[in-house]
Amino acid sequence: MMDKIRRYIFAWRYRRAVRQAKNLAGLFGMKYYVISLNGKLRVVLKQTIRELIRRKRFRKGVTLDDIEKSALFVTN
Template structure:
């Protein structure tokens, strides 16, 4: 029962993040990614991810391609 509730809540949060990514994509025409960062769903543009990788926020050796492959959702 507990696992079911967690899955339902995650599903609702994921839908909200996808809607936010799509709406931001329609406004700015950038590629947006839905990622899990610190157990939260984050919506980041690919340009923001590039800046985070360049500043060393992610582990050394991590590339934008690695992060893009692990994204839960990518706008087109």
């Protein structure tokens, strides 16, 4: 029962994050990613991810392509 509730909550948060990413991409014309960061779903701008990589927020050797492959959703 708890597993179903967790999946439902995750699906709700995922749909909400995707909707937010699409809206922001439509407004600003930039690429947004939905990624899991610190156990939460985050809508992050591509430029922000580049900055996080420069600041060593991700482990050594991680590139933008790696993050794009593991992202849950990527806007066009």
